[in-house]
Each structure stands twice: as C-alpha cells, then as structure tokens.
Amino acid sequence: MMTATQFISLPVAQVIGGNKRYPGVVALEDVSFTLKKGEVRALLGKNGAGKSTLIRLLTGSEKPDSGEIWLDEIRLEGDEATLTRRAAELGVRAVYQELSLVEGLTVAENLCLGHWPQRNGMIDYQQMKDEASQSLMALGVEVDPLQLVSSLSPAQKQLVEIARVMKGQPKVVILDEPTSSLASAEVELVINAVKKMSALGVAVVYVSHRMEEIRRIASCATIMRDGRVAGDVVLESTSTREIVSLMLGRDHIESDPIVSLNCPQDAVLEVRELRQAPKLNNISFTLHRGEVLGIAGLLGAGRSELLKALLGLEEAETGEIVVNGESIKRPDYQGMLRRGIGYTPENRKEAGIIPWLGVDENTVITHHRKVSVRGVLQWPAIRRLTEQVMQRMTVKAASSTTPIGTLSGGNQQKVVIGRWVYAASQILLLDEPTRGVDIEAKQQIYRIVRELAAEGKSVVFISSEVEELPLVCDRILLLQHGTFTQEFRSPVSVDALMSAILSVH
Numbered sequence: 001m002m003t004a005t006q007f008i009s010l011p012v013a014q015v016i017g018g019n020k021r022y023p024g025v026v027a028l029e030d031v032s033f034t035l036k037k038g039e040v041r042a043l044l045g046k047n048g049a050g051k052s053t054l055i056r057l058l059t060g061s062e063k064p065d066s067g068e069i070w071l072d073e074i075r076l077e078g079d080e081a082t083l084t085r086r087a088a089e090l091g092v093r094a095v096y097q098e099l100s101l102v103e104g105l106t107v108a109e110n111l112c113l114g115h116w117p118q119r120n121g122m123i124d125y126q127q128m129k130d131e132a133s134q135s136l137m138a139l140g141v142e143v144d145p146l147q148l149v150s151s152l153s154p155a156q157k158q159l160v161e162i163a164r165v166m167k168g169q170p171k172v173v174i175l176d177e178p179t180s181s182l183a184s185a186e187v188e189l190v191i192n193a194v195k196k197m198s199a200l201g202v203a204v205v206y207v208s209h210r211m212e213e214i215r216r217i218a219s220c221a222t223i224m225r226d227g228r229v230a231g232d233v234v235l236e237s238t239s240t241r242e243i244v245s246l247m248l249g250r251d252h253i254e255s256d257p258i259v260s261l262n263c264p265q266d267a268v269l270e271v272r273e274l275r276q277a278p279k280l281n282n283i284s285f286t287l288h289r290g291e292v293l294g295i296a297g298l299l300g301a302g303r304s305e306l307l308k309a310l311l312g313l314e315e316a317e318t319g320e321i322v323v324n325g326e327s328i329k330r331p332d333y334q335g336m337l338r339r340g341i342g343y344t345p346e347n348r349k350e351a352g353i354i355p356w357l358g359v360d361e362n363t364v365i366t367h368h369r370k371v372s373v374r375g376v377l378q379w380p381a382i383r384r385l386t387e388q389v390m391q392r393m394t395v396k397a398a399s400s401t402t403p404i405g406t407l408s409g410g411n412q413q414k415v416v417i418g419r420w421v422y423a424a425s426q427i428l429l430l431d432e433p434t435r436g437v438d439i440e441a442k443q444q445i446y447r448i449v450r451e452l453a454a455e456g457k458s459v460v461f462i463s464s465e466v467e468e469l470p471l472v473c474d475r476i477l478l479l480q481h482g483t484f485t486q487e488f489r490s491p492v493s494v495d496a497l498m499s500a501i502l503s504v505h
Contacts, residue, residue: 010162011034011036011070011073011096012035012036012037012071012072012091012171012203013033013034013035013058013069013070013071013072013171013172013203013455014032014033014034014035014068014069014070015031015032015033015034015054015057015058015064015067015068015069015070016032016035016067016068016069016070017030017031017032017066017067017068018030018031018032018057018064018066018067018068018069019031019064019065019066019067019377020053020057020062020064020065021065026226026227027050027053027227028037028050028053028054028057028064028227029227029228029372030067031050031054031067031224031227031228031229032229033054033222033229035172035203035205035251036203037171037203038198038199038201038202038203039198039203039204039219039220040198040203040206040217040218040219040234041203041204041205041206041218041219041220041221041222042206042207042208042214042218042220042221042222043055043205043206043221043222043224044207044208044209044214044221044222044223044243044247045223045224045225045230045247045490046225046247046248046465046466046467048226049204049224049225049226049247050224050226050227051207051224051228052176052230052245053227053290054224055094055156055174055176055205055207057069057083058071058087058092058172058174058205059081059087059088059092059094060076060083060084060085060086060087060088060176061084062080062094062269063080063083071090071091071092071171071172072090072091072171074090074458076090077144085154085296088189090171091169091171091172092170092171092172092174093165093166093170093172093173093174093178093251094165094173094174094175095158095173095174095175095176095178096159096163096176097177097180097299098162098469099157099158099161101149101157101160101161101164101278102149103148103149103150103392104148104149104150105148105149106138106145106146106147106148106149107132107143107144107146107147107149107160108125108128108129108131108132108145108146109128109143109158110149110164110426111128111131111135111145111160111163111164111167112128112131112132112167113164115167116128116183117131126318127147128145129146130219130449131167132163133145134143135163135164135166135167136159136160136163138163138200139159139163139166139192139193139196139197140161140192140193140196140198141156141159141160141163141189141193142156143159143160154186155187155189155190156189157187157197158178158179158190159189159190159193162178162190162197162225163193163194163326166197166202166429167168169204170202171202172203172204172205173197173202173203173204173205174204174205174207175194175204175205175206175207176207177207177208177299177300178190178194178206178208179208179210179213180208180298180299180300184505185295187210187213191213191216191217194206194217195217198217206218209298209299209502210242210298210502210503211243211502211503212503214235215235218233218235219234219236219364220232220233220235220345221233221235223236223243223246224248225246225247225248225249226249228303230246230247231246232248233246235345240499240503241495241499244498244499244502245495247498248467248494248495248498261423265288265289265290265291266285266288266289267288267322267424268287268288268289268290268323268324268427268458269286269287269310269321269322269323269341269427269458269460270285270286270287270318270320270321270322271283271284271285271310271319271321271322272284272319272320272321272322273318273319273320274306274309274310274316274318274319274320274321275316275317275319276305276314276315276316276317276422277317278301278482279300279301279305279482280302280305280306280309280316280482280483281481281482281483282482282483283306283319283482283483284484285394285477285484287427287458287460287488288458289456289458290453290454290455290456290457290458291453291458291459291474291475292335292449292453292458292459292461292472292473292475293448293458293459293460293461293473293474293475293476294460294461294462294463294469294472294473294475294476294477295460295461295462295476295477295479296463296469296476296477296478296479296501297464297478297479297480297495297501298480298501299464301479301480302479302481302482303431303462304346304431304462306341306479307429307431307460307462307490309331310331310336310341310429311331311333311336311343311429312331312332312333312335312336312343313333315330315394318431323336323339323341323427324339324340325338326339329375337366337425340424340425340426340427340437341425341426341427341428341429342366342419342420342423342425342427342428342429343415343420343428343429343431344416344417344420344428344430344433345431345433346412346414346432346435346462348409348435348436352412352413352416353404353405353412353416354404355403355404355405355417356403356405357403357404358401358402358403358404359386359390359395359397359399359400359401359402359404359415360382360383360386360398360400360401361382362415362416362419363385363386363389363400363415363418363419363422364382364385364386364419364422365419366422366423367368368419368424369422370385370422371385371504374451382400383400383401385422386400386422387400389415389421389422390415390418392418392421392444392448393414393415393417393418393421393448394414394444395407395411395412395415395418396408396411406439408441409436409437409441410437410440410441410442410444410445411441413433413434413436413441413445414441414445414448416429416442417433417445417448421452425457426456426457426458427457427458427459427460428452428457428458428459428460429459429460430449430459430460430461430462431462432462432463432464433445433449433461433463434463434465434468435464442468445470446468446471449461449472450472453474461473466494466497466498466501467494467498469492469497470490470491470492470493470497473490473492474489474490475487475488475489475490476488476497478497478500478501480501486500488500496500
C-alpha cells in the first residue's frame with residue numbers, strides 16, 4: 001500500500017480566487033485553497049471566518065460569485081441545480097456535525113442507502129452485508145453490519161457515517177467537527193479512521209478546534225479570518241499561539257476587556273462534584289451575587305449539558321446544587337424557576353420562543369400569576385409590563401402584540417432574556433445569548449448583562465465566540481475533558497484564553 005507521503009504532490013482540489021457574498025455579508029473574498037492527494041489538511045478559524053462557505057463551494061452546494069473550483073483537473077461549473085451532483089461524481093464527500101443516518105435501519109442498509117445491490121430485481125441482502133463489511137473493515141470499524149443504527153454509540157454512528165462516504169472511492173472527504181459530540185476515549189476511533197483514509201490516498205479536510213487531535217493527524221492547516229485565508233501553515237513548525245494570532249488578527253484589540261470592579265459577594269449558586277457521564281465529571285464552582293461568570297470550551301465540551309443539569313432538564317448521576325444556602329440533590333425545572341433561576345436555551349428558534357405568539361405572550365409566559373386575577377389574564381397589565389420590558393431591553397417592534405417570529409434575531413433574543421427580567425429572576429443561565437444576532441444587538445446584550453449584574457443579579461454566560469467573553473465576564477472558567485481546568489479573572493487576554501482552549505492540559 002502506498003503511503004500518504006507518496007501521494008502528497010498531486011492536487012485533487014483547488015479553489016482559485018473564490019468570492020462569495022450574501023446580502024450585507026462578504027462570506028469569502030479572493031480565497032485560494034489547494035488540497036493534495038492523501039493529505040489531511042486542517043481548516044481553522046473562529047465562527048464566521050468563512051470555513052462553512054468554503055466547504056459549500058467544494059461540495060457544489062454553493063456557486064461562487066467569481067473564481068474557479070477545480071476537482072482533479074476538471075473545473076466544477078454549471079447551474080446551481082447540478083453542481084452538488086457534479087461534485088459528488090468527481091469524488092467530493094462531506095460528513096457534517098448533524099449526522100444523516102436513518103436510526104431505524106441497519107448499518108448495512110444505511111451504507112447502501114439509495115444504491116441497493118440487486119439480484120433478479122430484488123435487493124440482495126447478502127451482497128449488501130458483504131459490501132458494508134468491506135467498507136467498515138477498510139476503516140478499522142468494528143461494528144456488526146446487521147446492527148440497528150439506533151443501538152450504536154455516538155462514536156460508532158460517526159464512524160458509520162464516515163464509512164458511508166467512503167463507498168464509491170471518493171477523492172476528497174470533508175469532516176466538519178467529527179469529534180465535537182464524542183467523549184475523549186471515543187476520539188481515538190475517529191483519528192484512526194482518518195489515518196486509514198489518508199493512507200488510501202483520500203484527501204481529508206478536517207474542520208476542528210481541538211489542536212491536540214489536529215496535530216496528531218494533520219500535517220498542515222489553512223487558517224481563515226473574516227472571509228479570507230489568513231495563512232497556510234505547517235503544523236509541526238507552528239505554535240498554537242501563532243495559530244491563534246492568525247485566527248484572531250488584531251481587530252479584537254479595538255474592544256477592550258472589562259476590568260471588573262466587583263468584589264466577591266455572597267454565594268448565590270454553588271455546584272459540588274456534579275457528574276453526568278460522559279460529558280461532565282466532578283464539576284464544582286461558585287457563582288456570587290452581582291457576578292457574570294463565563295464558561296468557555298470547545299463545541300461538545302459539555303457546557304449546555306451543565307446548564308441543563310443545573311435546571312433538572314437532564315438528570316445528573318451525582319452532585320449537589322446549593323441555591324442561596326438551600327441544598328438540592330435532585331433539581332426539577334419548575335422548582336429551579338421558583339427559586340429565581342432563569343434560562344435562555346442555546347437554540348432560540350426551537351426552544352426559546354413561540355414564533356406565532358406576540359412579544360407580550362412570549363414575555364409573560366414564565367410568570368402568568370403576575371398578570372392574572374383568579375386565573376383570568378389581565379391584558380392591560382400584560383401590555384403595560386411587556387412595554388416596560390421592551391423599553392428596558394431596547395426591543396424594536398411595532399407593538400407588544402407583534403408576533404415574535406417576525407422580529408430580527410437580536411430582538412428575539414432580547415425578549416427571551418427580558419422574560420426573566422419580568423419574572424424577577426436573580427440567577428440567569430444564558431446559553432449562547434448572542435448567537436445569530438448582529439453586532440449592534442450583541443453590544444446591547446453585553447450592556448444589558450452588565451446592568452443586570454450591577455443590580456445584584458448573577459449571570460452564567462456561555463459563548464462559542466471566545467473573543468466576547470472578556471467583554472462581559474468578571475471571571476471565566478475553562479471546561480475541558482468534563483471538568484474545569486483553568487480560571488481567568490478580568491481583565492482577560494483573548495489570546496491567552498484562546499490558546500488555553502485550543503491547548504490540552
């Protein structure tokens with residue numbers, strides 16, 4: 001078998017001067033990217049850097065406004081309706097974070113989905129099993145082809161997805177955060193599969209923020225920033241700090257981190273040795289009155305799971321939660337709300353709003369008793385209190401009855417936070433509160449959070465945008481491998497925080 005180094009000089013994919021714009025957004029600007037046969041190339045960059053758009057150009061799901069895409073010396077061109085099929089014919093495959101397996105089918109049926117082996121006009125199940133076994137063995141995956149996908153572990157499902165794209169001898173495989181939902185012990189299985197793909201001559205684009213595994217399987221990296229290629233580096237000779245500098249540039253210096261003037265006050269929330277396998281292990285921390293506590297970590301580190309465990313939305317195996325001196329061993333959601341805890345979920349559209357209801361109903365939904373008399377809602381009170389929240393949160397809407405689904409993302413998010421201000425919650429757990437909102441709305445949310453802290457409310461602030469945590473948090477805890485590994489106190493350097501997140505401790 002040839003080795004990856006024997007393939008390395010042969011280009012299999014190129015983007016030359018790629019440009020892509022959306023209304024009001026420059027997604028890619030003059031991007032050039034080359035991928036060689038058998039290489040594993042990491043694609044790095046913070047959220048919004050242009051990684052996903054570049055991937056869509058390679059897979060044909062987006063057409064560049066200008067520039068050229070070449071796959072194995074053939075230019076990818078045509079109308080948008082046929083580009084994806086053409087890219088697939090030329091050997092490009094992608095595995096995204098959201099797996100596309102059919103849970104109710106077997107592994108073999110998933111691997112052959114849409115390309116059933118037939119005999120005498122009927123599906124040949126023996127051939128299907130044999131083909132699936134060969135695909136799995138090629139990647140070293142030990143899974144029974146006749147096993148239902150629903151019974152597999154997350155790592156096994158990820159490997160089956162990778163094995164499926166390997167059918168048909170692809171030339172380029174794009175893996176988008178393939179280990180983000182896996183525990184540390186399961187990551188090794190994916191790494192081994194990627195190494196086998198490379199040894200077979202398949203070029204791999206590996207999108208991840210986990211520098212340890214990137215350095216183990218990738219020889220080089222393309223780093224993107226603000227829709228452009230900030231640099232192509234050889235990983236062996238490039239430090240993590242240099243990579244961070246390329247990812248961030250110097251623009252973030254324009255926004256200075258806060259310098260906290262808060263002195264630690266009474267503890268309002270204490271978490272002691274909380275465990276929820278496989279994501280959380282021995283989690284302990286204290287939140288003080290008037291404090292904004294940031295939680296940093298990679299995608300899949302367990303940040304959202306932590307908040308859900310605190311609220312009783314997911315059951316922890318062991319641990320103790322203390323709210324204002326009251327010990328709670330088995331929290332439940334309604335009970336935690338009554339204790340003055342508010343929560344904004346990570347996915348606002350699916351879990352944070354009822355889009356066809358008005359701003360008013362979305363605001364008071366957390367505390368109906370405050371606006372009802374003997375079970376009857378008092379609409380004048382609802383209107384008055386909602387308008388107060390809208391003014392406080394700078395929500396832009398035609399009226400308090402405007403359906404919330406018609407508002408911008410930023411205004412929706414401010415209503416979601418505002419409902420807990422209306423409910424007089426003293427502890428706010430905010431999961432990705434600025435996701436999908438514009439720059440102006442982000443700045444407004446930062447201001448609102450700091451104002452709430454100044455009033456004595458306490459906030460846990462989770463964000464995947466590392467550079468915003470120092471702008472709003474008094475302290476930042478780093479969640480890695482299921483536990484908190486480092487603490488940062490304001491003012492916090494974005495470079496130092498990003499380096500710690502990408503490094504392994």
